[in-house]
Amino acid sequence: MTVTTRGLEGVLVGETAISTVGKEGVGLTYRGYDIHDLAKHSTFEEVAYLLVYGELPTAPQLQAYRDQLVKLRRLPNEVKLLLENMPGSAHPMEVLRTSVSMLGTLESESAQYTDHHIADRLIACVPTMLLYWYQFHRHNKRIEPWSSEEQTTAGYFLQLLHGKKPEEDMRRCLDVSLILYAEHEFNASTFAARVTTSTGSDFYSAIVSAIGTLRGPLHGGANEEAMHLITQFKTLEQAEKGIREMLADKVKIMGFGHRVYKKSDPRSDIIKAWSQKLSMQARDGYLFAVSEAIEKVMWEEKKLFPNLDFYSATAYHFCGIPTPLFTPLFVMSRLSGWSAHIFEQRANNRLIRPEAAYVGPAPRPFPPIQDRG
Numbered sequence: 001m002t003v004t005t006r007g008l009e010g011v012l013v014g015e016t017a018i019s020t021v022g023k024e025g026v027g028l029t030y031r032g033y034d035i036h037d038l039a040k041h042s043t044f045e046e047v048a049y050l051l052v053y054g055e056l057p058t059a060p061q062l063q064a065y066r067d068q069l070v071k072l073r074r075l076p077n078e079v080k081l082l083l084e085n086m087p088g089s090a091h092p093m094e095v096l097r098t099s100v101s102m103l104g105t106l107e108s109e110s111a112q113y114t115d116h117h118i119a120d121r122l123i124a125c126v127p128t129m130l131l132y133w134y135q136f137h138r139h140n141k142r143i144e145p146w147s148s149e150e151q152t153t154a155g156y157f158l159q160l161l162h163g164k165k166p167e168e169d170m171r172r173c174l175d176v177s178l179i180l181y182a183e184h185e186f187n188a189s190t191f192a193a194r195v196t197t198s199t200g201s202d203f204y205s206a207i208v209s210a211i212g213t214l215r216g217p218l219h220g221g222a223n224e225e226a227m228h229l230i231t232q233f234k235t236l237e238q239a240e241k242g243i244r245e246m247l248a249d250k251v252k253i254m255g256f257g258h259r260v261y262k263k264s265d266p267r268s269d270i271i272k273a274w275s276q277k278l279s280m281q282a283r284d285g286y287l288f289a290v291s292e293a294i295e296k297v298m299w300e301e302k303k304l305f306p307n308l309d310f311y312s313a314t315a316y317h318f319c320g321i322p323t324p325l326f327t328p329l330f331v332m333s334r335l336s337g338w339s340a341h342i343f344e345q346r347a348n349n350r351l352i353r354p355e356a357a358y359v360g361p362a363p364r365p366f367p368p369i370q371d372r373g
C-alpha cells in the first residue's frame with residue numbers, strides 16, 4: 001500500500017533562507033534574528049525591510065523606506081469606487097482579496113511596476129483599502145490617507161480606524177503584533193503563494209492565493225474565532241466549565257495547537273504580555289483573565305499551548321479593533337513574508353506539482369448514456 005503524508009506533515013518541500021520555525025520544537029528566527037530580539041528592539045517597517053530586501057536597514061534606508069510607504073498609501077479612484085460598491089456586509093478578507101486583485105489590473109506587474117515595487121505598494125496601501133471600505137460602509141465617511149502624521153503602519157491603521165492620534169501603548173502593541181505575524185516559513189498561505197508563483201504567474205495572483213488561504217479558521221482566521229470563544233464567558237468558572245465541555249464534545253478550541261511547534265509558540269508570551277498590559281486600562285479587562293483560565297484548562301486537559309492567534313485576539317480587542325478586522329491585520333503584516341517567499345521561489349523556481357495516491361474506481365468501460373442509471 002502507498003503511504004501518503006496527510007497535510008504534508010513533516011515533509012520538506014523546499015529550501016528557504018527566510019526563517020526557521022520550531023527547530024527542536026521551539027524558536028522562530030527571521031533571516032537569523034531571534035523573534036524576541038526583533039519584537040523588543042525593532043519596528044514592523046524594519047522587519048518588513050529585512051524580509052523584502054534581505055537585511056536590516058540602516059537609519060537612512062529605514063527613513064527612505066518609511067517615506068516610500070507613506071507615498072504609496074493612496075488608492076486609485078477605480079479601487080475606491082470598487083470598495084464603495086462592495087457590500088458593507090462582506091467579510092473584510094473578501095474585500096482585501098478582491099481589491100488587491102483589482103489593483104493588479106491597474107498596476108499589473110511590468111517594467112514600471114516591478115515585483116519589489118508591488119511588495120512595497122501592497123504593504124503601504126492594504127491598510128487604506130481595508131479602512132476606506134470600513135469607514136465608508138460603517139460611518140458613511142470617505143477617508144483620505146494622512147501623509148506624514150503617522151509614519152508607522154500600526155499608527156496609520158489605528159489613526160484611520162479611530163480618527164485620532166493613537167495611544168502610544170496601543171500603537172506599539174500593534175507594531176509588535178505586526179512583527180510577530182510577518183513571517184512563518186512554509187505555512188499554508190505562504191505555500192499557496194509559492195505554488196502560484198511556481199507556475200510563472202504574476203505577483204498579485206500569488207498574493208490573492210495567499211489571502212484566500214489565510215482566511216480559514218485553521219490558519220489566520222483563528223484570531224477572530226478565538227475572540228468569539230473568549231467573549232462567550234463572563235467568569236473564570238464559566239470559562240473552565242465551558243472549555244471542558246467543548247473538549248468532551250471534541251470541539252477544536254481556536255488559538256491552540258500548532259503543526260510545527262511542539263512545546264510552545266515563541267510568539268505567544270510576547271503578545272500575551274501586551275494583552276495583559278492593555279487589559280488594565282480596558283473596560284472589559286476581565287477577558288484577559290478569562291483567556292488565562294482557558295489556557296490553564298487546555299494545558300491540564302490536552303497539553304495544548306496557545307498559539308499567536310489566541311492572545312492576539314484580546315490584545316487587538318483592547319486596542320479597540322473590531323473583531324472582523326483581526327485576520328486582515330494578519331494580511332497587512334504577512335504581506336512582507338509572502339513577498340520574500342515569492343522572490344525566493346522565483347530566484348530558484350521549479351513547478352510545485354506533487355502527486356496523489358489514487359483511491360477511485362478501477363478502469364472501466366465507458367457506458368452509452370441510455371445504459372446509465
Ligand code: COA
Pocket residue numbers: 007217218219220222251252253254255256257258259302304307308309
Ligand atoms: N483544540 C482541541 N484539540 C486540538 C486542537 C485544538 N485547538 N488542536 C489539536 N487538537 C487535537 C486534535 O483534536 C487531535 O486530537 P486526536 O489525535 O485525539 O484526534 C490532535 O490534537 C492533533 O490535531 P490535528 O488537527 O491533527 O493537528 P494538525 O497538526 O493537523 O493541526 C492546527 C494543527 C493548528 C490546525 C490545529 O492545532 C488546530 O486546528 N488548532 C486550532 C486552530 C488554530 O488555532 N489555528 C491557528 C494555527 S497558528
